[in-house]
Amino acid sequence: MNTNGGEALIKSLELEGVEVIFGLPGGAILPVYDPIIDSPIRHILVRHEQGAGHMAEGFAHATGRPGVAMVTSGPAATNIVTPLCDAYMDSVPMVVITGQVATPSIGTDAFQECDTVGITRSVTKHNELVTRAEDIPMAIRQAFHIATTGRPGPVLVDIPKDIVDPRNPSSAMDWYWPTDAEVASSLPGYKPTTKGHPKKIKEAAQLILAAERPVIYAGGGILKARAAEALLELAELTDIRVVTTLMARGAFPDDHRLCLGMPGMHGNYSAVTAMQQSDLLIALGSRFDDRVTGKVDAFAPGAKIIHVDIDPAELGKVRRPDVPIVGDCRLVIEELVRAVRDLAGDDVAAASPERAPWNQAISGWQETFPLVYEQSEPGGLLKPQYVLEELRSRAPEDCIVASGVGQHQMWTSQYWKFNHPYTWVNSGGLGTMGFSVPAAIGAKVGRPDRMVWAVDGDGCFQMTAQELVTASTERIPIKVAILNNAYLGMVRQWQEMFYEERYSEVYLSPDLPDYVKWAEAMGCVAMRVESPEEVGPAIDKANEINDRPVVLEFRTDSSEKVFPMVPAGLSNSEIVVDPSQGGGGR
């Protein structure tokens, strides 16, 4: 017996290459917090366990490496359920370690006991209760292997106190680090398919070369598979337009001539309509989410579907593909490029049908229905879209932006021009309000060389703002833009449009809390911005501060709504554009 479970846990994390743990100690995890003192791993002490989870997610979004969070049992475990579910929905690689009461006490309603593996079973890719100290290294190796391979996702390892507490005999163990082969053979039911079927890839290439109105429907899987370059090559080779979903913003440059921007409920008119009228959708790492398809029966009715995903369960889940391909997006796209070249040679255009009418139609939509908003009169309220444009133009090209959930998220996705992968951090599937501040902190920890902005709503900010204390203490200089419209804005928008302006429980007040005082109390530099001419200078000032977090509170027009919009349950053909473009939304 040359070590104990607690030491083995920390050593295992070190060997897995973990550089930073986001966490908060407590009773059951206490013994593990002792060896952390002597470990080179950086521990960031959060103010709420939800913050630890979202920070780990932000870290993973920005770096592609698994984020790690460690918290205690009971309430700490339940507090991290939301980030687990968020990471599960958005396929974010994350490993969460939770303390558990000592093995003899499990199931006795002990202090701070909860059935963590039971509670988190449906929001993790996998979870495991470890009951013997000697199993810890293997459990950690499995967790990282599962979290980062195949379709990435969160894995939770629940560790009872007695097996990590050196004062307890059951923590004694002989150190053993399992080999890759041992890890693989310990998971007989886990063998992700990464290489696409050659026959299917050839069929896909043939469909691509036969299509008159093709659209590439790029999803978050492109980013997870590090396939942005491959996607660019495929799009340019075939000269096919690309939409990037909310989870894929940055996977294809917004300034590229082939880019159509975001599809879906608040997507660009041209992106939504091009998909709707296409005769071939090439879905790459996307999952036909309801926010993209609108009414499924009426979605892209004339389109054949090529669907590439590493998760076989996605193929046919919503829309039956004509060519299903299970595999890693990067590998499959690379093969697809080869297959197209094999069939068409270097002049793909010559081997494809005439696409000029289609390209002209798309250009027409782009010209007629660009993203628009009405700039405010002098002395009028700030337009959130204007704030976003100014934030974007004054930030470095590779600046990372994180957002919460709601109107501000949609405006950020619409008005931030994403030209680099891994610069957009957001909660897509679960739609977790309060995501942005902790996620931005995690992203900044992972990419300290980059400027990181969190764009938040006032409703979201109030959910997780306390993590700015973490940012100040740990000297993580993120920047936060609160678009304060004094409302739960997206709910307000729905109540205005679909509930006859009967506003129910959406008013939050513009100045309670006082965001500037609050931010200052948390160690941030804070400024309030109320008029258009103050916007630029305030942002410039914020961008110059690098030694502490900055919070800019923008007082924005609460009547502003997100357009275009496909009302819930309707077909994407019934997209409502901005009133200035003839939309009936006001």
Next chain:
Amino acid sequence: MTGQARSSGGQTPRKYHVLSVLVENRAGVLARVASLFARRGYNIYSLAVAPTDDERFSRITVVVDVESAPLEQVVKQLNKLINVIKISELDPRDSIERELMLLTVKALPDTRSQIIELVELFDGRVLDVGHDELTVSLDEHPGRLDDLEELIRPYGIIDLQRTGRVALPKLEHSG
């Protein structure tokens, strides 16, 4: 691959599917499998679990009443579970199915011999005899269990326990 499941009291039969799920033989695996049905509101009609000849694995035979399309999605989700090795759907026409039933029935002196005769006709066995009760067992095809149950019902069933079906694919006879 749809069959007709027994419905209580002989009402409208429902559609059912038989899945044979090979899993790792360890704690929590059954809960993972079961919860994928539960979250969709699908009832598990019957369930049988036991280790295979290789102690590292167990086989779960699960009968669910659910339409084919949603079942396909559940099967794909089951396949994603780390502890699930393999899933096959068993077509009742191509598989051997067995289930065990224990049944205690009221057996008065004037009906006892009739019941015993019935049970023997089905190749069942009398396991226990009381003053005015009998406990019998039958391991047979689930449909045969249904039949015996219906025939015995008029005598007064006191207790009934079925194990849930187990199944294996039929062997090839050709060649």
